Amino acid sequence: MSTSAAFQRARRPEQKQQREDAILGAARELALRDGVRNVSLNDIAARIGIHKSALLRYFETREQIFLELTAASWRDWAQALHADLDGAAAGSAAAATGSATTTGSATTTGSAATGSATTGSATATGSAATGSATTGSATTGSAELVADVVARSFADRPLLCDLIPHTALNLERNVSPAAVRRYKLTSLGAVGDAADLVHRVLPELTEGECREFISAMASLAGALWQIANPPPVLAELYATDPDLGHACVDLLPRLRRTAAVLLAGLIPSRP
Amino acid sequence: MSTSAAFQRARRPEQKQQREDAILGAARELALRDGVRNVSLNDIAARIGIHKSALLRYFETREQIFLELTAASWRDWAQALHADLDGAAAGSAAAATGSATTTGSATTTGSAATGSATTGSATATGSAATGSATTGSATTGSAELVADVVARSFADRPLLCDLIPHTALNLERNVSPAAVRRYKLTSLGAVGDAADLVHRVLPELTEGECREFISAMASLAGALWQIANPPPVLAELYATDPDLGHACVDLLPRLRRTAAVLLAGLIPSRP
Numbered sequence: 001m002s003t004s005a006a007f008q009r010a011r012r013p014e015q016k017q018q019r020e021d022a023i024l025g026a027a028r029e030l031a032l033r034d035g036v037r038n039v040s041l042n043d044i045a046a047r048i049g050i051h052k053s054a055l056l057r058y059f060e061t062r063e064q065i066f067l068e069l070t071a072a073s074w075r076d077w078a079q080a081l082h083a084d085l086d087g088a089a090a091g092s093a094a095a096a097t098g099s100a101t102t103t104g105s106a107t108t109t110g111s112a113a114t115g116s117a118t119t120g121s122a123t124a125t126g127s128a129a130t131g132s133a134t135t136g137s138a139t140t141g142s143a144e145l146v147a148d149v150v151a152r153s154f155a156d157r158p159l160l161c162d163l164i165p166h167t168a169l170n171l172e173r174n175v176s177p178a179a180v181r182r183y184k185l186t187s188l189g190a191v192g193d194a195a196d197l198v199h200r201v202l203p204e205l206t207e208g209e210c211r212e213f214i215s216a217m218a219s220l221a222g223a224l225w226q227i228a229n230p231p232p233v234l235a236e237l238y239a240t241d242p243d244l245g246h247a248c249v250d251l252l253p254r255l256r257r258t259a260a261v262l263l264a265g266l267i268p269s270r271p
Numbered sequence: 272m273s274t275s276a277a278f279q280r281a282r283r284p285e286q287k288q289q290r291e292d293a294i295l296g297a298a299r300e301l302a303l304r305d306g307v308r309n310v311s312l313n314d315i316a317a318r319i320g321i322h323k324s325a326l327l328r329y330f331e332t333r334e335q336i337f338l339e340l341t342a343a344s345w346r347d348w349a350q351a352l353h354a355d356l357d358g359a360a361a362g363s364a365a366a367a368t369g370s371a372t373t374t375g376s377a378t379t380t381g382s383a384a385t386g387s388a389t390t391g392s393a394t395a396t397g398s399a400a401t402g403s404a405t406t407g408s409a410t411t412g413s414a415e416l417v418a419d420v421v422a423r424s425f426a427d428r429p430l431l432c433d434l435i436p437h438t439a440l441n442l443e444r445n446v447s448p449a450a451v452r453r454y455k456l457t458s459l460g461a462v463g464d465a466a467d468l469v470h471r472v473l474p475e476l477t478e479g480e481c482r483e484f485i486s487a488m489a490s491l492a493g494a495l496w497q498i499a500n501p502p503p504v505l506a507e508l509y510a511t512d513p514d515l516g517h518a519c520v521d522l523l524p525r526l527r528r529t530a531a532v533l534l535a536g537l538i539p540s541r542p
Contacts, residue, residue, distance in 0.1 A: 037440060037444075168498050177507070181515065184508070188515070216491060216532075223494050233447075234455075244455055257540075264537075265531070265534065266536070268535040269531040
């Protein structure tokens with residue numbers, strides 16, 4: 001960790017970068033330990049051993065520090081989705097171009113209701129039992145994979161989940177237009193990248209639907225993470241009060257289930 | 272509006288109630304005008320013309336005031352859903368018990384997809400084509416009605432939407448165990464009531480699925496409302512920057528669409 005002495009001599013660009021990194025690192029550690037809402041500018045400054053005013057040479061406000069952390073978290077998140085979904089997309093493309101299976105892309109996205117039988121695979125036997133498989137992406141292995149990967153991408157990132165509701169509520173409201181614009185382009189870019197990845201695995205969905213899916217998952221991850229990580233008083237009530245026990249949220253299974261529901265519903269609910 | 276003089280003589284229970292109502296009314300007005308995040312205890316006290324310390328004779332903290340407002344908003348919301356969905360439920364029950372009509376209430380908007388006929392009546396022929404119609408509620412007029420009513424129930428209530436993300440993030444964290452418990456029972460009760468209403472209109476969904484649906488919609492309404500109501504700097508960017516224009520959210524259509532997707536996906540994604 002940088003010392004205050006080191007902070008007094010940031011003249012070269014790489015030194016400036018080092019200091020910004022140290023500030024962001026301190027903010028990240030404190031946010032993970034105490035929750036974003038509890039970390040002040042003074043806390044961050046104290047963690048690095050400098051005065052608040054020195055810190056404000058590198059960032060506009062407390063909110064800009066956390067907005068930069070959120071942007072970095074979005075980039076990391078999109079990168080991880082690449083790693084987890086690129087393979088699946090390759091498999092999906094192979095299935096579409098060659099094999100006899102019906103899944104792929106060009107294949108008959110069919111109509112919202114009837115044609116969805118096509119997505120599945122060779123199993124479109126059409127009995128009442130397989131009927132529900134017909135909703136296509138919903139119940140295919142690819143959709144299950146996407147639901148699981150996307151749910152984990154959030155559940156494995158507590159800092160991102162904690163930051164998400166803070167962005168619209170607080171962080172975007174106390175920074176310069178340039179800073180909020182830069183942040184928005186990063187977060188929208190990450191969501192767009194993720195939507196493209198999902199689209200490659202589930203080509204029967206439109207790009208717009210994939211974006212709808214990712215956007216809804218991001219909002220839900222932010223909201224549900226807060227409920228899944230209650231303050232001590234509420235955690236105690238959840239643990240001891242039979243009237244409230246069912247209200248606590250288990251984040252990963254809840255996100256995975258909602259992802260599956262959304263993916264299953266996109267095609268049959270087309271206008 | 273009460274005067275400070277009136278506040279000095281609250282001895283009888285009905286007087287106490289009057290003062291609490293005046294405090295809640297002031298908090299509501301200010302929150303609707305300035306946003307929940309911008310309203311302090313001092314603002315509320317100044318609005319009624321009393322000192323902050325007098326206000327704290329009636330409420331524990333700023334957060335308790337807003338938690339009480341949130342509870343009241345949930346009760347009002349559930350009541351409105353009753354008014355809007357009871358008729359539909361009655362229609363749905365009539366269809367199930369006897370009539371020849373295919374879908375729920377008289378509304379049968381015709382449906383996005385073909386198979387909606389299946390819900391609720393005798394047409395379950397079970398062919399491959401109607402198979403996907405087993406997704407049932409998704410594509411029926413009743414589901415469209417529920418999606419519309421639930422989306423409006425939030426979009427028409429800016430204060431509730433604004434309050435929702437604040438509850439887990441802030442409000443539940445700065446009140447007594449008794450206050451947070453009372454709030455939780457109210458909000459869970461309202462969500463449970465709403466889920467029951469949806470279940471009566473869409474009996475093909477389980478009660479648990481209806482609760483999943485309502486809970487997800489509440490979280491999304493809270494998150495999306497913040498995005499749909501950006502601070503001035505961001506609103507300006509949305510209006511003028513071609514790279515960002517698509518990022519602004521139009522609350523009601525977005526909520527309605529997500530509601531339709533969720534309802535359509537619940538059955539086909541069953542584990």
